[in-house]
Amino acid sequence: MANTATVDELGHSPEVRGKNYLNQTAGVWSWLTTVDHKRIGIMYLVSVLVGFGLGGIFALLVRLELLTAKKTIMDASQYNQAFTLHGAAMVFLFIIPSIPASLGNFFLPLMIGAKDVAFPRLNLLSLYLYWIGAIFMLAAIVTGGVDTGWTFYVPYASGVSTTSVISATFGVFVMGFSSILTGLNFIVTLHKLRAPGMSWYRMPLFLWSLYATSIIQVLATPVLGITLLLLIFERAFHIGIFDPTLGGDPVLFQHFFWFYSHPAVYIMILPGMGVATEILATNSQRRVFGYKAIAFSSVAIALVSFLVWGHHMFVSGQSELSSAIFSFLTFFVAIPSGVKMFNWLGTLWGGSIRFTVPMLYGIAFLFLFGIGGLTGLFLGMLSVDLHLHDTYFVVAHFHYVMMGSTAIAFFGGLHHWWPKMTGKMYDEKLARVGFALTFIGFNWTFFTQFILGTRGMPRRYYNYLDQYQPLHAFSTYGSWVLGLGFLITFICLARSLKTGAPAPANPWDSATLEWQTQSPPITENFEKAPIVTLDAYERPAEETA
Amino acid sequence: MSAKAEALGGAEETKLSPQFHVAHHFDKADTQFDAGRMGVWLFLVTEILLFGGLFCAFAIFRSKYFPSFVEAHHHLDRVMGGINTIVLISSSFTMALAVRSAQKNEKKKTTLLLAITLACAAMFLVVKYFEYSHKIHDGLLPGGNFTAADFASGHPGIFFAIYFMMTGIHGVHVVIGMGLILWILLRNQKNEFSSRYYAPVENVGLYWHLVDLVWIYLFPLLYLVG
Amino acid sequence: MRLDPIELGSFWMPKQSSTIAQEIDTAWYIVYWxxxxxxxxxMVPLAYFMYRYKRRTAKDKVSDVTHSTTLEITWTIIPSIMVIGLFFVGLSGWMKAMVAPGNALEIRTTAEMYMWTFTYPNGNVSVNELVVPKGQPVKLIMSSKDVLHSFFVPEFRVKQDVVPGTYTTVWFEATENRDTILFCTEYCGVGHSDMMARVRVMEKADYDTWQETGLMPGEKPLPPAELGKKLYATRSCNTCHSLDGSRIQGPTFKGVFGRTEQIADGTSVKVDENYIRESLLEPNKKVVSGYPAVMPTYKGLLKETDIDALIAYLKTVQ
Incomplete structure (x- = not known):
């Protein structure tokens, strides 16, 4: 220590060395009242991981029940609650807030060289709203469960189900506000708080994807809010809007619901695409190929996402003309998605690729999103959808997109940014084992379901025909491998907190701004406000020479 | 912030400093002010979409049950609705003036104008209360609770479902708006606003104009057109 | 209900048993390939790049090409043309599936939790069994009594939601003289997965005979108790009433005849011919205590001879 210079290689003076946002203040209260986006991001991270664990347990129970064609471990009503809670927990507690609210909250200000998001207190309010919503949803579990499916279709949800639908939907309603406020915060932050020199086209592409996501959150979520409010009033006071016996229209609910929930699909996938871009760029050691194409395709997906909700309703009884228009528009989501795919490959071309743990997740993302995206074409085709709608083919397709793409990108991002967030390196070998089991288990579980689906196996079936049993059992075995993979990943990450080596500021040799401060960052993010002089992913001249 | 305040030597100077009320993560007061206003505008967009769902439902059911909507809307009190429209537009006007006087450092005038705005909002709710109790008395209620007998067309309950949902959610917004106006009124009393810092007044004003605007669409659609 | 399995026509798909199945499968295989x-x-370029550009040294020379407008335009336009093509492939098959031929046989279909009721043009009714003639277009005019359901026959490749408060239609022309299965594919509650039914496809002549006499091809009139046993299964009594004493939705039929049951209003009743008859026609008049009043009425769905047969059968269940 004798010959330590006053300023280290990152320009940190001795005063801030050893200080970071984690040890600045201590105690539970300092966390619960914090307005630091990094701490809020960490609290979101812990919360969404709990949500993921909860949804995962329900998923394993559902798969276990489907091991045999008749009763295995639970009765039909318990099974219906299990798949409902699996879906609701995964969608509302995990995927929607997962990347934006945890990784996004933590890294968005860092990546644009800001000290915080535009409205730090509003950010904390979002977290509290998320918790309050989650409590209502958990309350529904202990006060009778929910058995409507995560889509809450009427009239079953409004009149027939005897479970705690109101508590669950109210929870989702409250969480909607959390989502809106986070989106609003991000949009304003990106507009107003970019560091000097950080022009729009110098931003890392993760931020473009978060920007597109935020637009959807702000524009679509209010419609979910009003829909759920109407559903709650329908159930509590029989206002009749959705009740056919009172002149209401159950199909209207589906229109309202999917007007939000289809864009919500892109709330889930766009951030995943952004994370994948960061991972691929960092580990290819080169500038992203087709920066503007990737950036604009995110925005294009966000805009098109508002025009395609009717493709969930080809067989719902909506007019034939609507179905034809929705099908046509649906295919145009494929174009920007394809453009992204090609540009990611372009980024690998001519790079210097390292197979770090995050990179493995990044490549798995390309593989799984390829399958998830391409199988979407089947469902967009009007005639083919007649056969595949509401079968296991749909289940397999959206798990490839939601879990295979978003969740894999989320865990990739977690491994990518873990050293920055916690200041610890994890055990790479164990992380690779966790990854391998997850990847194998995932394909094992869900590729099987494509076959089940085309053979006619309907969704949400407790009992099923004996002929589907071998494939169902095969899928269930896969789910155990998948579960084990995640368990190992969790153990690996948790262990690193205790035994991990201290992380350097930039372990992956990444070019983006968040790596230019220490790990973990200080509360103010940067000791000196950064001034950006390089393009996105560009490295200083002596490095690239 | 506190160090700066001391350096400037007292509370008065602090308020006149361009850095007054600037949070640490903004580079200057203008950025913070712009950011706040942008946030509020975005929030107003979400509000419009929230009501947008109900306007869609209105349009769909109106085309489906046109005779019933025509018949049902005759049961709404146009006079009361009209009074409320005038009351709300006046309150928007006084709100706008309040923002202006806050900008001009006219504290007492601001207080007075905010108080008038509050009074108008309260009057709106009182009129709404009489309208609601009249409807409840006549059994003109949503869907399954509809009990009024002398209707020739089917499904008037749907009209009243939409009426109560739209005016009810609007009413909740009026109540929230009153809370916000009261909040800035109290802050104004504590000398917190000046020509250098009046963002909360302006932002609450924007919200209040939206509440007014929604009613300006609700009134003709529900009371006049049906 | 024992159902025959759905036969597979290929690794992926069930057999094609309707006139539109082939076109839908063709569309499926186009998008599949x-x-x-x-x-x-x-994936081939991905694998190649992973191999070719794997990092050798820390100072690898990397490409400084950041974009190519030509490439971007190419890989926007070519996929656009492909997906527009796919749209039209999908549209053409779907148009056929949407428009029923004018000479279609219309069958009124009612879905409810958790059974299917089919009413034929001459007033005959079948429950959880759809009987259709081969080689004739059949159009189902469907509605639901309670929540959303969906009509799906994998071998026919047709699917349509059944919505309360409105009519939806679906049509198909069966091409194989064979039984198959229809599923409910819109989640509808506890019994959703039991809401399957048999689709019996038969020659036109056999269909006419069945309409006339209620006899399936090769069937002789049954003695009452055996007819009752058959009705027990085909009219879904078995979804709620067990034969082995176990409790499902309703009281078990084991030893039901002659038993004295406690009624929800406090009175009791001895199960005799009249009570069984009343329970079939007005099921919720005297509900056995402790059971939900959920049984649908069979008024108009059972012939007098059917009721007699069920009574005769219940006497034998001990």
């Missing part, structure tokens, strides 16, 4: 080609087209 297109997907396979595209996926391989993406």
């Amino acid at each position: 297109l997907d396979v080609v595209m996926f391989v087209g993406l």
Whole structure:
């Protein structure tokens, strides 16, 4: 220590060395009242991981029940609650807030060289709203469960189900506000708080994807809010809007619901695409190929996402003309998605690729999103959808997109940014084992379901025909491998907190701004406000020479 | 912030400093002010979409049950609705003036104008209360609770479902708006606003104009057109 | 209900048993092979790049090409043309599936939790069994009594939601003289997965005979108790009433005849011919205590001879 210079290689003076946002203040209260986006991001991270664990347990129970064609471990009503809670927990507690609210909250200000998001207190309010919503949803579990499916279709949800639908939907309603406020915060932050020199086209592409996501959150979520409010009033006071016996229209609910929930699909996938871009760029050691194409395709997906909700309703009884228009528009989501795919490959071309743990997740993302995206074409085709709608083919397709793409990108991002967030390196070998089991288990579980689906196996079936049993059992075995993979990943990450080596500021040799401060960052993010002089992913001249 | 305040030597100077009320993560007061206003505008967009769902439902059911909507809307009190429209537009006007006087450092005038705005909002709710109790008395209620007998067309309950949902959610917004106006009124009393810092007044004003605007669409659609 | 399995026509798909199945399968295989080609087209370069550009040294020379407008335009336009093509492939098959031929046989279909009721043009009714003639277009005019359901016959490749408060239609022309299965594919509650039914496809002449006499091809009139046993299964009594004493939705039929049951209003009743008859026609008049009043009425759905047969059968269940 004798010959330590006053300023280290990152320009940190001795005063801030050893200080970071984690040890600045201590105690539970300092966390619960914090307005630091990094701490809020960490609290979101812990919360969404709990949500993921909860949804995962329900998923394993559902798969276990489907091991045999008749009763295995639970009765039909318990099974219906299990798949409902699996879906609701995964969608509302995990995927929607997962990347934006945890990784996004933590890294968005860092990546644009800001000290915080535009409205730090509003950010904390979002977290509290998320918790309050989650409590209502958990309350529904202990006060009778929910058995409507995560889509809450009427009239079953409004009149027939005897479970705690109101508590669950109210929870989702409250969480909607959390989502809106986070989106609003991000949009304003990106507009107003970019560091000097950080022009729009110098931003890392993760931020473009978060920007597109935020637009959807702000524009679509209010419609979910009003829909759920109407559903709650329908159930509590029989206002009749959705009740056919009172002149209401159950199909209207589906229109309202999917007007939000289809864009919500892109709330889930766009951030995943952004994370994948960061991972691929960092580990290819080169500038992203087709920066503007990737950036604009995110925005294009966000805009098109508002025009395609009717493709969930080809067989719902909506007019034939609507179905034809929705099908046509649906295919145009494929174009920007394809453009992204090609540009990611372009980024690998001519790079210097390292197979770090995050990179493995990044490549798995390309593989799984390829399958998830391409199988979407089947469902967009009007005639083919007649056969595949509401079968296991749909289940397999959206798990490839939601879990295979978003969740894999989320865990990739977690491994990518873990050293920055916690200041610890994890055990790479164990992380690779966790990854391998997850990847194998995932394909094992869900590729099987494509076959089940085309053979006619309907969704949400407790009992099923004996002929589907071998494939169902095969899928269930896969789910155990998948579960084990995640368990190992969790153990690996948790262990690193205790035994991990201290992380350097930039372990992956990444070019983006968040790596230019220490790990973990200080509360103010940067000791000196950064001034950006390089393009996105560009490295200083002596490095690239 | 506190160090700066001391350096400037007292509370008065602090308020006149361009850095007054600037949070640490903004580079200057203008950025913070712009950011706040942008946030509020975005929030107003979400509000419009929230009501947008109900306007869609209105349009769909109106085309489906046109005779019933025509018949049902005759049961709404146009006079009361009209009074409320005038009351709300006046309150928007006084709100706008309040923002202006806050900008001009006219504290007492601001207080007075905010108080008038509050009074108008309260009057709106009182009129709404009489309208609601009249409807409840006549059994003109949503869907399954509809009990009024002398209707020739089917499904008037749907009209009243939409009426109560739209005016009810609007009413909740009026109540929230009153809370916000009261909040800035109290802050104004504590000398917190000046020509250098009046963002909360302006932002609450924007919200209040939206509440007014929604009613300006609700009134003709529900009371006049049906 | 024992159902025969759905027969597979290929690794992926069930057999094609309707006139539109082939076109839908063709569309399916077009997108399938297109997907396979595209996926391989993406993964081969991916694998090659992973091998070719694997980091050798820390100072690897990396490409400084950041974009190519020509490439971007190419890989926007070509996929656009492909997906527009796919749209029209999908549209053409779907148009056929949407428009029923004018001479279609219309069958009124009612879905409820958790059974299917089919009413034929001459007033005959069948429950959880759809009987259709081969080689004639059949149009189902469907509505639901309670929540959303969906009509799906995998072998026919047709699906349509059944919505309360409105009519939806679906049509098909069966091409195989064979039984198959229809599923409910819109989640409808506890019994959703039991809401399957048999689709019996038969020659036109056999269909006419069945309409006339209620006898399936090769069937002789049954003695009452045996007819009752058959009705027990075909009219879904078995979804709620067990034969082995176990409790399902309703009281077990084991030893039901002659038993004295406690009624929900406090009175009791001895199960005799009249009570069984009343319970079939007005099921919720005297509900056995402790059971939900959920049984649908069979008024108009059972012939007098059917009721007699069920009574005769219940006497034998001990």
